[in-house]
Amino acid sequence: xxxxxxxxxxxxxxxxxxxxxxxxxxxxxxLCVSHVSPDGDAIGSLLGMGWILGxxxxxxxxxxxxxPSADFAYIPGFDQIVGASAVADTYDLIxxxxxxxxxxxxxxxxxxxxxxxxxxxxxxxxxxxxxGTLNWVAPGCAxxxxxxxxxxxxxxAPIEGGLAVALLxxxxxxxxxxxxxxxxxxxxxxxxxxxxGGATIHEIVARTIQSRSFAGMRLWGAILSxxxxxxxxxxxxxxxxxxxxxxxxxKEGEGLSGFLVSAKEADISATFTERFNSAGERxxxxxxxxxxxxDVSQVALSLGGGGxxxxxxxxxxxxxxxxxxxxxxxxxxxxxxxLAARQAMAANAAHQNAAHQNAAHx
Ligand code: 5GP
Ligand code: MN
Numbered sequence: 205x206x207x208x209x210x211x212x213x214x215x216x217x218x219x220x221x222x223x224x225x226x227x228x229x230x231x232x233x234x235l236c237v238s239h240v241s242p243d244g245d246a247i248g249s250l251l252g253m254g255w256i257l258g259x260x261x262x263x264x265x266x267x268x269x270x271x272p273s274a275d276f277a278y279i280p281g282f283d284q285i286v287g288a289s290a291v292a293d294t295y296d297l298i299x300x301x302x303x304x305x306x307x308x309x310x311x312x313x314x315x316x317x318x319x320x321x322x323x324x325x326x327x328x329x330x331x332x333x334x335x336g337t338l339n340w341v342a343p344g345c346a347x348x349x350x351x352x353x354x355x356x357x358x359x360x361a362p363i364e365g366g367l368a369v370a371l372l373x374x375x376x377x378x379x380x381x382x383x384x385x386x387x388x389x390x391x392x393x394x395x396x397x398x399x400x401g402g403a404t405i406h407e408i409v410a411r412t413i414q415s416r417s418f419a420g421m422r423l424w425g426a427i428l429s430x431x432x433x434x435x436x437x438x439x440x441x442x443x444x445x446x447x448x449x450x451x452x453x454x455k456e457g458e459g460l461s462g463f464l465v466s467a468k469e470a471d472i473s474a475t476f477t478e479r480f481n482s483a484g485e486r487x488x489x490x491x492x493x494x495x496x497x498x499d500v501s502q503v504a505l506s507l508g509g510g511g512x513x514x515x516x517x518x519x520x521x522x523x524x525x526x527x528x529x530x531x532x533x534x535x536x537x538x539x540x541x542x543l544a545a546r547q548a549m550a551a552n553a554a555h556q557n558a559a560h561q562n563a564a565h566x
Contacts, residue, residue: 212354231297244377255367269310280366304329304510331510349374368401420456465493
């Protein structure tokens with residue numbers, strides 16, 4: 205049984221659909237790109253877009269500034285992903301997936317060469333800066349891969365085979381296995397379509413969110429013993445020295461902020477990871493998570509990053525300990541003001557309720 209999704213009409217409005225169609229159909233040379241430090245939704249949506257365009261007899265270049273983890277090599281088409289050095293100077297169309305701002309494309313996108321090219325942005329971050337010529341931004345979708353289910357339907361690409369595996373990967377990883385607060389009926393309907401198309405939830409879960417290396421676990425052990433908790437904000441720093449001692453590679457030990465926020469005593473979590481960027485400079489990658497009712501996207505945005513209310517991040521220059529001290533203070537401030545705003549709203553509602561009752565009995 206296959207059926208098209210009714211949510212497509214909700215998230216892919218007719219005018220956007222027709223603008224996307226007009227951008228894609230005449231384009232011959234197409235570059236698809238997703239964000240630096242690519243996660244499951246970045247890789248899944250990039251490969252998914254490749255499959256959708258392939259159905260239209262297009263042969264896009266699929267590029268990522270950072271090498272994707274080999275953990276995702278099970279997705280058909282994975283070997284076609286190229287690095288920035290294989291990206292040409294001219295294209296008819298550039299499609300940017302899962303990136304909230306232009307800098308997130310990293311070295312793949314060179315403004316001097318690509319700045320005049322039609323840029324189609326497909327994203328679900330509430331903090332998206334609408335940096336494309338044409339922007340399809342749907343914060344109501346849990347993953348860009350969910351949006352591509354609707355686009356595949358609109359463009360008549362059958363949701364099966366490699367396309368189903370690619371799109372279910374992003375949907376599973378961005379929702380932590382269909383468990384985040386934005387996992388609504390539309391997400392489950394999209395997951396059902398992808399499962400009907402032959403992709404398997406438990407296999408993708410086992411290859412992504414349920415798969416860790418021993419070195420990554422040892423790194424977590426070292427870091428967790430030094431985690432800090434103040435004012436229901438929990439945070440930890442991950443230095444290059446700790447990574448070396450645990451024998452953990454660059455990407456091992458990711459996802460710790462998602463674990464930290466599960467502490468009963470915390471509403472907001474952060475990890476601060478020391479890394480070297482492509483220019484060889486020492487930077488600190490900040491990753492934030494919030495329990496439902498709290499929002500870390502605005503703090504991330506104010507620090508030059510972005511994300512979603514429950515999961516956001518930014519990258520800052522500076523010594524690890526200084527960044528951790530400053531940003532954890534900013535998170536404590538944000539939590540305090542969000543709490544105060546909520547309490548003020550509750551007090552206002554209680555006041556109005558009392559006024560209503562008085563009027564009714566008066
Ligand atoms: P994570 O903590 O898993 O790395 O990222 C959580 C969310 O924040 C993702 O949606 C990701 O796109 C966003 N994010 C993380 N780091 C950055 C950053 O440096 N800049 C921007 N714009 N967004 C980020
Ligand atoms: Mn995403």
